[in-house]
Amino acid sequence: MRVGAAALALWALVGCQRAAPSQPRRAPAPPTTAPAPPATTPAPAPWSEAWLLAEGARYLDDPGYRRSALEASLTEHRNNYAQLRLSHYGLGASGWDNLPAWSPRVAPVTVAFSAPDAAPLAPLWDRRRPSTLAEWIALGHKVFTLYPMRAERFIEWGLGRRDALSAHGVVPDAQGAYPGLVAFRDLEDRPRVGITCALCHSAPHAGGWVMGRARRRFDYGALRLAYHRDTGTPVEPSLAARMATWGPGRADVTEDEAEDPVAIPDLFGLRHQRYLNQAGTLRHLGPVTLALRQETQLLDSNHQAVRPPRELAWALAMYLYSLTFSPVSAPATPASQRGEAVFSAACRSCHESPILGGDAIAVARVGTDPALAMGSARGTGRYRVAALRGVREAGPWLHDGSLARLEDLFSEARFAPDFARRVGRPGPVVGHRFGLDLSARDKADLLAYLATR
Ligand code: HEC
Ligand code: HEC
Structure with a gap:
């Protein structure tokens, strides 16, 4: 990052960060994985590797920090998004903290896919906590592309109907892998195919494949309707009517009664977003906000039956921050x-x-x-x-x-x-x-x- 951009980034974050839990702290709680710095060491600069590693250790090891960061990040405590999290997250003995931390065995889905367990599944994570930023980002890339958000029947159906997948924007990359699809074994050890972040947040572009770019040709609603039509699986009529109007690049991810599809956003330059989500649902107080967003998203999308190991949520956040826009912009005139x-x-x-x-x-x-x-x-x-x-x-x-x-x-x-x-x-x-x-x-x-x- 250029020096000017870095200085601006700092200003942007510090500007909205006063009294926030992720403010650079003079005396951080000693992380368990690294020796505590001597008392005279100045606090690391925000967004430096040392700062990110210290923030990560605090997120991973300090339940009180997670809970207070959650409360501070939620802009409006009365909406459903906030209520769900406030009533289940970071409550210690009760709530989501008790769910099993799930790190499945996975395999990419390729054009050669025949059955979910035909591909050799391998553990997504070796359960070792990364110690450098580069290692966190590399792990985050695996989570982004391979951690199942949930099994999806309509994708499993679509793999037998590749024309339906490609008609709705689910296409293989140049290496023959389907970014955003994953084969895995679920909690009951059944072989399944599911979706990952990369289904909506990666896209073909200029002959390559760009992570973080919104999949603007992906028509989630139309693909699901095609599945229901073809299999005769019932779908609630009002939901079917709504899915028909989303069109490519949009999805109603809010799971309420309102007709409110949202455009799938690009994930470039997230560090500079002072709020996360279009309605500003989360104040972006620092990486802990993004990690909490991703931990609770993965947990909720997996039907609140499991939670991701927090290392994977932190890795995902580090990866998301590393995504930068590859310039395709016109030259100045x-x-x-x-x-x-x-x-x-x-x-x-x-x-x-x-x-x-x-x-x-x-x-x-x-x-x-x-x-x-x-x-x-x-x-x-x-x-x-x-x-x-x-x-x-x-x-x-x-x-x-x-x-x-x-x-x-x-x-x-x-x-x-x-x-x-x-x-x-x-x-x-x-x-x-x-x-x-x-x-x-x-x-x-x-x-x-x-x-x-
Ligand atoms: C079905 C498509 C879909 C999938 C899959 C998906 N997202 Fe999103 N994502 C969206 C939509 C739509 C929004 C906009 C939501 C809003 O603004 O309220 C969004 C918003 C976001 C944002 C906020 C961006 C911003 O500028 O505020 C982040 C971060 C994000 N997604 C990351 C992820 C990650 C990480 C995963 C995988 C765990 C994931 N998403 C999976 C559709 C999807
Ligand atoms: C009062 C504040 C304000 C001013 C002034 C303003 N904007 Fe915006 N702009 C917004 C907000 C808020 C949104 C998001 C609105 C939404 O999505 O509902 C937005 C959205 C946009 C978008 C859509 C971006 C996207 O990816 O969807 C464009 C383009 C844009 N503004 C350009 C401009 C331009 C050009 C001007 C000056 C002529 C301008 N804006 C002036 C507040 C402003």
Whole structure:
């Protein structure tokens, strides 16, 4: 990382970190795996390897720290996301702490796949705690690509119907592996196929495969509906109707009654996100927030029957921070340079972080579809100012992926009641009125600038 970017990163985190549990501490609890530093050693700089290792040891070994970090990270304690975690996580003798730590035997799923146990399964993890950042990241890569979030019947069905998989964005990479699919043995020792993070958060791009990039061609709803149609397995009619409207690149991950599909986000530059999730559900106080997010996500998606060993959740967080955007951005032009000035005047008050994101702001102020922000699932009454790194290629845009064309963000046409280019169903794409009153030339320059980000 360049020095300038590192300094900014520090500022961004320290800025929202006052009194936060992950604040660099003068006297950290001695980690069990490394000798305590002499009292005179200055606290390691945030995001340095020493700091990350110390934070990791604290997350792994200090239950009180995990619980207090959870409470501090949850922006709004009344939504379902928060309630579930507050009532089960970090309670010691009761709750999720008692679940078995599950580290399965796994194998990648390849084009040669014939049956879940035909591939030689191997332990995902050798149960040794990594001691360097590089080792944590390498382990995190394995978790991201191979830790089962859960077994998925519709994927198992799809492996007998490869055309259905590829029609909905589940395709092999150049080496013949299906990123995001995993063969494993479940708790009852049955051979199964499941999904991993890489199913939604990795994608083909420019002839290669990019980890962290949203799988914008993956149509989760349509694939599940194809499975139900083909097998005759019953599906609740209102859920079926909702799945039909998600379209590629979106999924309703909130498991509430509201119709609120969310765009699958890119995971680049996460370190600079002050909030995690579009509705700002988690204050990103430091790596412990991300590790808690991932530990509880893996636990919840595996039906709360097992928990991942915490080492794997920490490894996953370290891996996610290591993902950087591979620049595909356009080179600067005179138009994009003029656009940068327009951006500074009209946009930077909100889009101000190193990745051109920012704080979570009241939904009334941004005015976009309020269903997610006000919903009982993850709602906080706010939306996070979206990061604009790689934005030109990050469509469909807005938290719900309702905007199919970036140009339309700056056009009054999208407010029409029958606006046809809205993703999912025709209708207005409301809110985010910023920049609408700019001249046509300023708008064109602004778009040229955004293409360089
Ligand atoms: C079925 C698709 C899907 C899978 C599988 C999936 N995610 Fe996501 N992920 C999403 C969606 C959709 C969101 C947006 C949720 C929101 O904003 O509320 C998201 C959000 C995130 C975020 C927050 C990003 C940000 O900018 O705030 C992180 C981090 C993340 N996912 C990591 C993971 C990891 C790690 C895994 C594997 C354990 C995983 N996801 C599995 C769809 C998926
Ligand atoms: C008052 C704060 C604010 C201002 C000013 C503002 N934005 Fe935003 N912007 C937001 C918020 C909040 C979101 C996320 C809204 C949502 O997803 O519902 C957003 C989302 C976006 C997105 C969608 C990104 C994506 O990946 O989905 C783009 C593009 C964008 N803004 C560009 C701009 C530009 C260009 C300007 C200046 C003309 C601007 N914004 C001014 C707050 C602001």
